[in-house]
Amino acid sequence: MRYSYLSALSVLIVVLLIAVPLVANSFWLVQIGAQTFIYGIIALGLTLLAGCGGMVSLAQMTVAGFAGYLVSILGINSVNLGLDWPWPMVVLSAITVATVFGTLIGLLSVRTDGIYTIMITLAIATGFFYFTRQNYSIFNGFTGYSGIKAPVVAGIDLREPAYFYYLSLMMAAVSFFSIAYLVRSNFGIALQGLRDNARRMEALGFHVVAHRILTYSIASILAAVGGVLMVWMNGRIDSASIGVGPTIDILVMAIIGGLGHPIGAFIGALIFTLSDNFAINLIDHERFNTVIGSVFLAIVLFSPDGVIGWWRCWFKIGGASD
Incomplete structure (x- = not known):
């Protein structure tokens, strides 16, 4: 009965x-x-890294922002007009280069764990934020780039809200099912073993560093896809998009939803997005962090497994049987 339900x-x-x-x-x-779908895709990479691999990276938004900047520079923008490459080349190049960038971050981080991984990735995220803010020859400094538009594909204008919604939904679905499958695959099981006891897995013949670097690469692909969609949605990108605030927001989303569950990334993203947009109806929007902070505190105190943990607890209490 439970599974049919x-x-x-x-x-x-x-x-x-x-x-x-x-x-x-x-x-x-x-x-x-x-x-919600875009934030969920980016947070999904953190769910894979932290929930399955035990690696809490704060560089997901950095990789997403890097991909967004590449879309702006290689495509068309209203600042310096960009390089005007065809959109398929822009997207493919942005995702590929951003993935390499994220993999390099992984190379620097995989030999550490715990607080040291958090500090290294936070340092990279902060450094990239200040570099984009101060560099005008490549990233156009504080102003960033604007005038970026989603392409028209086969007569379908992806700038139209309904079409862009379906595009984001499709990419979110592909990302979710891919990670859900990966978590249950041999690679995912090995990754969870590395999270629980890396020394034992190494003694069994698993290459710890290679597994972790590959996990960073997969998470970077998700972040890059989210970054491309993000810049298309906003029509602009600047250093504020990849600051410490947005970086921490991704972590908050993943934890609120449930760090150990792929669907948790999207649940957390939905809660965060709704709070961000409607906090002004409850209190002053400048106090949005108070609202989301209170939700985050409640989750950490009463359900370390996030909203998914509450759901599972309620489901058991509800008396649903197998």
Whole structure:
């Protein structure tokens, strides 16, 4: 009964997500829907790194921002007009180079663990933030780039809210199912073993460093995809997009949703996005951090496994049987 209930619920959620453009306006499609999917994709990489691999990286938004900057520079923008490459080359180059960038971050981080991994990745994120803010020849300094637009593909204008919503939904679905499969694969099981006892796994013949670097690469691909969608959605990118605040926000989303569960990244992103957009209706928007901080504190204190943990607890209390 339990599995049939969950299957029916999953089908209902999928149907609702597909039907949203039929009833929602552009605000709900882009500012809530698409933004949730994009944040979720970026946070999903952190879920893989931290939840499965035990590596808490604060560089996910940095990689996403790097991909966004590449889209601005290689494509078209309103500042220096960009290089005007065809959009497929822009997207492929942005994802590829950003993935290499994220892998290099992994090379610097994989031999550490715990607080040291957090500090190294935070230092990289902070350094990149200040570099983009102060560099005008490549990143256009404090102003950044604006006028970036999603392409028109086969006559479909991805700048239209409904089409952009479906694009973000599709990429989120592909990302989610890919990571859900990866977590259950031999690689994912080995990664969880490395998280729990790296020395024992190394004694069994597993290459600890190689597994961890590959995990950083996979997480970087997710961040890069999210970065491309993010710059298309906002139409601009600047150093503020990759500051310490947005960097920490990704960690908050992953923890709120449930760091050990792929779907938790999207649940956390939804809660964060709703709070960000509607906190002004409860208190002054400048106090948004108070709202999200309170939610974060409640999660950490009462359900270390995030909202997923609450759901599982409620499900057991509800008396659903197998």
